[in-house]
Amino acid sequence: MYLYVEQIPPQNxxxxxxxxxxxxxxxxxxxxxxxxxxxxxxxxxxEYNAGLTLKHLQKFTEARERFERLNRRHPHDNDVMLQLAExxxxxG
Numbered sequence: 160m161y162l163y164v165e166q167i168p169p170q171n172x173x174x175x176x177x178x179x180x181x182x183x184x185x186x187x188x189x190x191x192x193x194x195x196x197x198x199x200x201x202x203x204x205x206e207y208n209a210g211l212t213l214k215h216l217q218k219f220t221e222a223r224e225r226f227e228r229l230n231r232r233h234p235h236d237n238d239v240m241l242q243l244a245e246x247x248x249x250x251g
Contacts, residue, residue, distance in 0.1 A: 173191070
């Protein structure tokens with residue numbers, strides 16, 4: 160017996176995640192962004208969107224960790240720095 164598991168390209172996972180995010184289905188969106196990251200650990204858009212989603216879920220420590228990783232890879236990205244600062248501030 161063979162088990163067929165369909166691999167969804169990371170870009171498609173991100174697009175589906177964006178749809179779920181727009182529907183305010185944040186847990187589902189996060190799962191899809193994480194699937195994209197499992198397939199491509201350096202996928203910047205998936206990491207960024209996962210961080211935004213974690214902020215919506217009020218998981219600020221996890222969001223901060225995502226934005227810290229992005230900030231190391233893209234130290235001059237103003238959007239990443241803003242999200243990192245907001246995540247740190249939200250932690251109290």
